[in-house]
Amino acid sequence: MLNINDINKRIKQRPPFQMIERVIDWTPGESATGIKNVCINEPYFMGHFPDAPIMPGVLIIESCAQLCSLVFDTEGGNPDIIYVLLKVDNFKFVKPVIPGDQLVITVTKTKIMGPLAVFDAVVKVNDEIRSKGSMTFTMVEKSKIYG
16 A cells, blocks of 8 residues: 555656545556545636536546556656656546545556556446546656657
8 A cells, every 4th residue: 555655756746736645556567546535625626617516537537647657667756757648548437526536546557568558447436437448658758858
């Protein structure tokens, strides 16, 4: 299990964009299950939607992606490397995520193709699937992006 301090040693995102708050199961290089608590005071709820707040699907995907980076990086974070989401496939949103929900996100690495890694993701609330899909990542040296 990883708490917020352990997670901060391994991923680059920070509040207000850090989505993973706890990891309850982690097999480095293979899979992880993490928690995201959805709170009404998150800034995006002011506009999405004020009278019927729903967590944007893109942020659900980002939550999954952040958990994937924990699986991808088994050593605890090389400061010169970032993990880049290249592709999102067949992500389905079965039921909306609303404030008060606790997302239980499970990601599993399914394929390695050279520098690429493919993950399947399942997002549940109270053991009910809310979304699922797959994502492809690569790791990139910061210097190749920022020169």
